[in-house]
Amino acid sequence: MLVSEREQLRANIEQRIKDYGNNRSALIPVLQEVQLKYGHVSEYVMQVVADILHIHPVEVYGVVSFYSFIGHKQKGRFVIRLCRTLSCDMQGKDRLARQLENDLGIRFGETTPDGNFTLEWANCLGMCDQGPALLVNERIYTQVTPETVHDILEECRTLFGVYALQEKETQCALPTPAK
Amino acid sequence: MRTTDTSKMTFSKVAPGEGLKKALTMSPEEIIGLITESRLKGRGGAGFPTDLKWTLAAAVNDDLKYVVCNADEGEPGTFKDRVILTEFADLMFDGMTIGARAIGACKGIVYLRGEYTYLRSFLKNKLAERRKDGLLGKNVLGHEGFDFDIEIRMGAGAYICGEETALIESLEGQRGEPRNRPPFPVNTGFMGHPTIVNNVETFTWVPCIVTKGAKWFNDIGTERSTGLKLFSVSGDCGRHGVFEFPMGITIQELLEKVDGTGAKAVQAGGASGRCVPACDFGRTIAFEDVPTGGSIIVIGPDRDMLQVAGNFMEFFLDESCGQCTPCREGNAKLLEGIELLKAGRCSMKYLRELCKLGETMQLASKCGLGQSSPNAFLSIVTKFKDEIMGRTENVTSNA
Numbered sequence: 001m002l003v004s005e006r007e008q009l010r011a012n013i014e015q016r017i018k019d020y021g022n023n024r025s026a027l028i029p030v031l032q033e034v035q036l037k038y039g040h041v042s043e044y045v046m047q048v049v050a051d052i053l054h055i056h057p058v059e060v061y062g063v064v065s066f067y068s069f070i071g072h073k074q075k076g077r078f079v080i081r082l083c084r085t086l087s088c089d090m091q092g093k094d095r096l097a098r099q100l101e102n103d104l105g106i107r108f109g110e111t112t113p114d115g116n117f118t119l120e121w122a123n124c125l126g127m128c129d130q131g132p133a134l135l136v137n138e139r140i141y142t143q144v145t146p147e148t149v150h151d152i153l154e155e156c157r158t159l160f161g162v163y164a165l166q167e168k169e170t171q172c173a174l175p176t177p178a179k
Numbered sequence: 180m181r182t183t184d185t186s187k188m189t190f191s192k193v194a195p196g197e198g199l200k201k202a203l204t205m206s207p208e209e210i211i212g213l214i215t216e217s218r219l220k221g222r223g224g225a226g227f228p229t230d231l232k233w234t235l236a237a238a239v240n241d242d243l244k245y246v247v248c249n250a251d252e253g254e255p256g257t258f259k260d261r262v263i264l265t266e267f268a269d270l271m272f273d274g275m276t277i278g279a280r281a282i283g284a285c286k287g288i289v290y291l292r293g294e295y296t297y298l299r300s301f302l303k304n305k306l307a308e309r310r311k312d313g314l315l316g317k318n319v320l321g322h323e324g325f326d327f328d329i330e331i332r333m334g335a336g337a338y339i340c341g342e343e344t345a346l347i348e349s350l351e352g353q354r355g356e357p358r359n360r361p362p363f364p365v366n367t368g369f370m371g372h373p374t375i376v377n378n379v380e381t382f383t384w385v386p387c388i389v390t391k392g393a394k395w396f397n398d399i400g401t402e403r404s405t406g407l408k409l410f411s412v413s414g415d416c417g418r419h420g421v422f423e424f425p426m427g428i429t430i431q432e433l434l435e436k437v438d439g440t441g442a443k444a445v446q447a448g449g450a451s452g453r454c455v456p457a458c459d460f461g462r463t464i465a466f467e468d469v470p471t472g473g474s475i476i477v478i479g480p481d482r483d484m485l486q487v488a489g490n491f492m493e494f495f496l497d498e499s500c501g502q503c504t505p506c507r508e509g510n511a512k513l514l515e516g517i518e519l520l521k522a523g524r525c526s527m528k529y530l531r532e533l534c535k536l537g538e539t540m541q542l543a544s545k546c547g548l549g550q551s552s553p554n555a556f557l558s559i560v561t562k563f564k565d566e567i568m569g570r571t572e573n574v575t576s577n578a
Binding site for chain 2: 023024025026027028029031032053062063066067068069070084085086087089090122123124125126127128129130131135138139140
């Protein structure tokens with residue numbers, strides 16, 4: 001990151017923390033904004049936030065590593081979270097999981113090499129009456145079938161104009177897991 | 180399949196704002212008195228008397244008090260709060276405002292779970308409208324000296340933050356780890372100030388009780404569990420969705436209403452609740468019998484009970500905050516036990532050890548998560564012994 005970019009980022013964070021009242025309770029909302037914008041919370045951001053709030057960077061790291069929607073690891077532009085809890089499980093989430101892996105060419109917990117999609121599990125999305133459900137960033141999809149997985153991914157690709165970069169769709173279906 | 184019909188619910192028969200207007204003509208003591216008379220208990224599942232919480236917070240002398248609405252609905256199988264927030268948000272905000280009046284708070288916070296981020300802008304607009312209508316802000320509805328405003332804070336994907344002290348920790352910018360109690364949030368809550376944390380549904384019932392009267396509410400239900408309750412029904416039944424039933428309904432009656440008769444078991448109260456086998460369907464859903472925060476998952480005759488138990492244990496292993504040993508280590512051990520059972524490699528002696536471990540977790544864990552996480556395991560292991568013991572490896576499971 002360029003020095004000027006870093007300064008800009010620091011100034012932005014300072015401003016946002018001020019907006020939230022300059023105390024520790026600003027921490028999570030600010031981290032959420034960083035996460036949304038950059039797809040992860042970098043060590044630099046943790047240091048800056050810690051400086052401004054007069055706490056140890058480890059305290060910030062503790063928070064970043066605790067919450068599943070905030071993280072140190074770079075995530076894709078679209079984070080797909082498939083609900084794995086009982087009601088969705090009973091409504092066929094396993095087949096959906098397999099189809100997502102096939103269509104994206106990655107396993108759960110991974111990000112596509114082009115940095116567009118991250119695939120994760122979620123614990124109960126509160127859509128048990130309309131399962132199986134998945135969350136793409138903030139958007140919820142219900143009663144998803146293996147067939148509609150493709151449409152959802154396609155929708156993402158066109159949404160942000162990355163379609164042009166994605167002409168060749170990932171062809172590689174994953175081999176059956178060794179287990 | 181999806182049959183949530185909100186038009187028949189009590190919430191749609193109570194006009195938003197009506198309860199609030201009436202409550203503002205009453206003194207704080209009268210409001211709490213009314214809630215006491217109604218015997219309203221926390222709708223999140225724990226069933227703590229709402230009036231007691233409010234009385235304790237009202238008794239503390241502090242200029243700054245908080246009303247927190249727990250919209251961190253993370254219990255597997257629960258989605259009633261989602262429906263309330265989308266259809267009856269005004270009624271819920273009315274409830275929070277009445278709560279603020281009762282305890283003398285000037286600030287309200289809705290802690291909305293990260294998974295419901297798509298509801299945030301909708302709720303923000305609702306709040307803006309309320310400010311415009313004078314239902315929030317300085318001198319609410321022209322009542323001199325009653326200032327109250329509500330802000331929305333987002334959760335970040337942690338089930339444990341539904342526990343009230345963990346929720347407060349999270350609001351303060353900490354890891355969502357539950358606190359030791361006492362002190363209780365009612366005197367040392369958010370930022371060290373008195374705070375009441377109530378469930379979305381609890382707040383929504385408040386304006387209904389104010390409008391229709393405490394007697395209307397406590398005439399319904401049982402002696403110790405009064406009133407109506409929203410149930411989130413999913414699983415192997417004909418009708419999924421949110422239903423309003425009186426407390427004290429038997430599980431059999433409930434199943435008949437949602438076309439779920441013939442079920443093998445019902446998981447009441449989500450992952451932290453209990454699994455009720457068919458022979459116990461005569462039991463009632465009430466705080467004194469089978470308690471639930473509203474989650475009802477119907478388990479059909481073809482399901483593998485180990486699959487059910489395993490799913491819940493995976494959930495708890497993932498969501499345990501790791502702060503105290505019984506919960507952090509215990510959940511991992513119980514899940515291992517389920518894997519052994521699935522493979523048919525668990526001795527009776529070891530299973531008994533696991534049950535003892537579960538009981539230890541119930542006693543020794545710091546918060547409700549660890550205390551209730553072995554519930555599903557223990558109830559399934561004790562009630563479905565025939566099904567889970569001595570499996571041969573290629574036993575047919577559902578799928």
